Amino acid sequence: MTTTHGAVLPDTAPQQDGALVELRNAGKSYGNIRALHGVDLAVHPGKVTCVLGDNGAGKSTLIKIISGLHQHTEGEFLVDGEPVRFSTPREALDKGIAAVYQDLATVPLMPVWRNFFLGSELTKGPWPVRRLDIARMKQTADEELRAMGIVLDDLEQPIGTLSGGQRQCVAIARAVHFGARVLILDEPTAALGVKQSGVVLKYIAAARDRGLGVIFITHNPHHAYMVGDHFSVLRLGTLELSADRSEVSLEELTNHMAGGAELAALKHELAQVRGVDVEELPEEEDLTAPVKTSPAPPAYPASPEGTS
Amino acid sequence: MSMTQHAAPAVTTPPAPGAKQTDGRTRERPLLLRLLARPEVGVFLGAVAVFVFFLIAAPSLRQGSSMATVLYQASTIGIMALPVALLMIGGEFDLSAGVAVITSALTAAMLSYQLTLNVWMGVIVALVVSLAVGAFNGWMLVKTGLPSFLVTLGTFLILQGINLAVTKLVTGNVATDDISNMDGFDQARALFASSFDVGGVQVKITVVWWLVFAALATWVLLRTKYGNWIFAVGGNKDSARAVGVPVKFTKITLFMLVGFGAWFVGMHQLFSFNTVQSGEGVGQELIYIAAAVIGGCLLTGGYGSAIGPVFGAFMFGMVQQGIVYAGWNPDWFKAFLGVMLLGAVLINLWVQRTATRR
Numbered sequence: 089m090t091t092t093h094g095a096v097l098p099d100t101a102p103q104q105d106g107a108l109v110e111l112r113n114a115g116k117s118y119g120n121i122r123a124l125h126g127v128d129l130a131v132h133p134g135k136v137t138c139v140l141g142d143n144g145a146g147k148s149t150l151i152k153i154i155s156g157l158h159q160h161t162e163g164e165f166l167v168d169g170e171p172v173r174f175s176t177p178r179e180a181l182d183k184g185i186a187a188v189y190q191d192l193a194t195v196p197l198m199p200v201w202r203n204f205f206l207g208s209e210l211t212k213g214p215w216p217v218r219r220l221d222i223a224r225m226k227q228t229a230d231e232e233l234r235a236m237g238i239v240l241d242d243l244e245q246p247i248g249t250l251s252g253g254q255r256q257c258v259a260i261a262r263a264v265h266f267g268a269r270v271l272i273l274d275e276p277t278a279a280l281g282v283k284q285s286g287v288v289l290k291y292i293a294a295a296r297d298r299g300l301g302v303i304f305i306t307h308n309p310h311h312a313y314m315v316g317d318h319f320s321v322l323r324l325g326t327l328e329l330s331a332d333r334s335e336v337s338l339e340e341l342t343n344h345m346a347g348g349a350e351l352a353a354l355k356h357e358l359a360q361v362r363g364v365d366v367e368e369l370p371e372e373e374d375l376t377a378p379v380k381t382s383p384a385p386p387a388y389p390a391s392p393e394g395t396s
Numbered sequence: 397m398s399m400t401q402h403a404a405p406a407v408t409t410p411p412a413p414g415a416k417q418t419d420g421r422t423r424e425r426p427l428l429l430r431l432l433a434r435p436e437v438g439v440f441l442g443a444v445a446v447f448v449f450f451l452i453a454a455p456s457l458r459q460g461s462s463m464a465t466v467l468y469q470a471s472t473i474g475i476m477a478l479p480v481a482l483l484m485i486g487g488e489f490d491l492s493a494g495v496a497v498i499t500s501a502l503t504a505a506m507l508s509y510q511l512t513l514n515v516w517m518g519v520i521v522a523l524v525v526s527l528a529v530g531a532f533n534g535w536m537l538v539k540t541g542l543p544s545f546l547v548t549l550g551t552f553l554i555l556q557g558i559n560l561a562v563t564k565l566v567t568g569n570v571a572t573d574d575i576s577n578m579d580g581f582d583q584a585r586a587l588f589a590s591s592f593d594v595g596g597v598q599v600k601i602t603v604v605w606w607l608v609f610a611a612l613a614t615w616v617l618l619r620t621k622y623g624n625w626i627f628a629v630g631g632n633k634d635s636a637r638a639v640g641v642p643v644k645f646t647k648i649t650l651f652m653l654v655g656f657g658a659w660f661v662g663m664h665q666l667f668s669f670n671t672v673q674s675g676e677g678v679g680q681e682l683i684y685i686a687a688a689v690i691g692g693c694l695l696t697g698g699y700g701s702a703i704g705p706v707f708g709a710f711m712f713g714m715v716q717q718g719i720v721y722a723g724w725n726p727d728w729f730k731a732f733l734g735v736m737l738l739g740a741v742l743i744n745l746w747v748q749r750t751a752t753r754r
């Protein structure tokens with residue numbers, strides 16, 4: 089399979105015991121809602137773990153445990169083999185775990201550059217007069233955003249004035265900048281254009297090549313298959329599939345996500361509705377066709393992302 | 397960062413030679429509009445308008461000594477309006493701020509008089525008490541997740557009751573005893589309530605403290621980590637927490653800052669009048685909040701400045717004294733206040749819409 093996956097560095101060979109982050113039989117209840125139950129997940133350095141699943145399957149809940157936003161109520165959560173229980177995201181960040189949340193976690197009225205460095209501000213000077221290093225922060229934020237193909241005229245503008253996709257890029261650039269060991273991305277490409285989605289996938293590959301562990305949540309199996317080393321599919325809060333890349337094909341993955349039979353039924357149903365061009369829907373061949381080498385994702389008209 | 401080098405060559409289009417690359421869709425907004433979007437500009441214009449109005453309406457206000465009175469009046473509100481404004485930017489407000497001033501003054505007065513201690517002992521204990529009240533407010537807020545309105549309404553009532561009851565219990569009176577003969581009084585008075593001469597005009601030292609605190613607050617707000625956190629916890633505390641801002645710490649320390657302000661103003665009152673009336677302070681909290689809102693701070697948090705409330709407090713002092721010097725019925729003050737507040741709120745609303753226009 090030739091994908092952006094291409095150059096795997098020799099030192100990133102599988103290390104089964106050296107998991108950066110591991111969940112063992114973990115679960116989480118929100119009051120009487122059991123959002124997650126009996127989930128095993130391991131994130132290894134230099135590997136991309138993809139988490140897939142329907143809306144409400146528990147993907148965000150899963151990563152919120154790892155990023156310290158929520159705490160697990162069942163099972164074990166280990167970082168570097170040590171059981172941990174983060175009470176704030178700060179503790180996760182201090183261990184080099186950074187996340188892009190689905191709701192982006194930005195403060196709308198604050199300028200772009202302040203949002204970028206929020207919680208990890210750069211300072212200069214000795215204590216009583218220790219102050220923000222504004223010039224350096226603005227420059228870094230600008231560079232990181234330009235590297236993503238986002239050019240902003242004015243980093244002073246409130247982040248709330250940016251488009252949804254631009255805001256997402258800021259959140260991603262921020263996590264990439266601060267994620268020293270583990271990078272968590274919750275549907276990072278949901279609002280992005282083709283070019284920016286490509287950049288995000290490249291970032292994921294680059295982070296992996298630098299030896300980071302990446303957790304990539306997406307509704308798009310094509311995106312997942314382009315960069316993923318391991319695939320975990322959640323359904324109603326439990327693991328439906330947990331397989332290495334070698335054990336699963338793109339077609340199988342897609343089927344697991346949508347349920348192959350359901351997809352066929354859907355196609356049949358849509359055929360009854362006038363005006364819907366069934367030819368546009370993926371056929372079996374489309375699902376098995378080799379993934380293109382271009383960093384930009386192939387534009388499948390009916391990619392499951394559209395249903396999210 | 398190596399990350400950047402990885403991705404940069406492929407995705408960055410070559411920048412136009414020479415000029416800095418921009419996306420070219422935004423016209424430079426007119427300078428006036430950009431200026432108006434600053435939180436303190438609206439109130440600055442308002443303050444100038446009120447200033448000019450009363451200079452014309454009340455000729456006796458043009459003297460230096462009258463101006464000193466206006467500034468003094470403004471400073472007693474302004475010193476408290478600063479921490480109240482920071483707290484408001486941090487997304488909370490404190491209804492106990494008015495009576496907390498009196499609590500602090502009562503503590504210092506009774507402790508030093510009744511135990512015949514050096515007044516500095518009383519001053520220091522009062523500081524501890526004030527900070528503790530602030531910490532309690534903040535702690536209750538972050539522990540329970542209740543809105544600050546409820547938590548501080550509770551503290552307001554508790555303190556109001558304690559002020560009256562304990563004073564009655566200790567002194568048998570509604571006011572504390574005169575402490576002007578106690579050890580250390582003169583020193584403390586020099587710090588909190590003295591005057592100095594500027595070209596023949598007596599200026600109260602609180603005016604200096606007010607401006608020093610305002611400068612400090614501005615620096616903290618715009619140039620430090622902590623200031624960044626204040627905007628963040630007020631703008632969106634869940635997002636702030638998610639990116640690692642210590643939200644609880646920030647909120648609790650903001651309430652303690654209000655405690656510090658209450659202590660300072662309390663000490664000023666004690667050392668300028670020598671005694672404290674235990675029933676005072678009620679209603680002052682709303683004046684502080686109004687000064688902060690008039691100063692361009694968003695009641696819902698996340699937006700504002702420390703300079704704005706300085707102008708806000710100045711407007712207060714100006715109106716309060718202006719009415720007196722113009723020979724009008726002082727009852728008009730509250731009506732003026734209401735008009736100023738509504739005007740400020742409308743300007744805030746407009747500014748917020750302009751600033752976040754997409």
Ligand SMILES: Nc1ncnc2c1ncn2[C@@H]1O[C@H](COP(=O)(O)OP(=O)(O)OP(=O)(O)O)[C@@H](O)[C@H]1O
Nearest residue numbers: 118121123141142143144145146147148149150190
């Ligand atoms: N804060 C919360 N309180 C109560 N229930 C919650 C909370 N957050 C999530 N849930 C519930 O947990 C379940 C899983 O939610 P989660 O956000 O993890 O889904 P998801 O897989 O990320 O979905 P999506 O693809 O839509 O983002 C849902 O049923 C949701 O209602």
Ligand SMILES: [Mg+2]
Nearest residue numbers: 147148190274
């Ligand atoms: Mg989600």
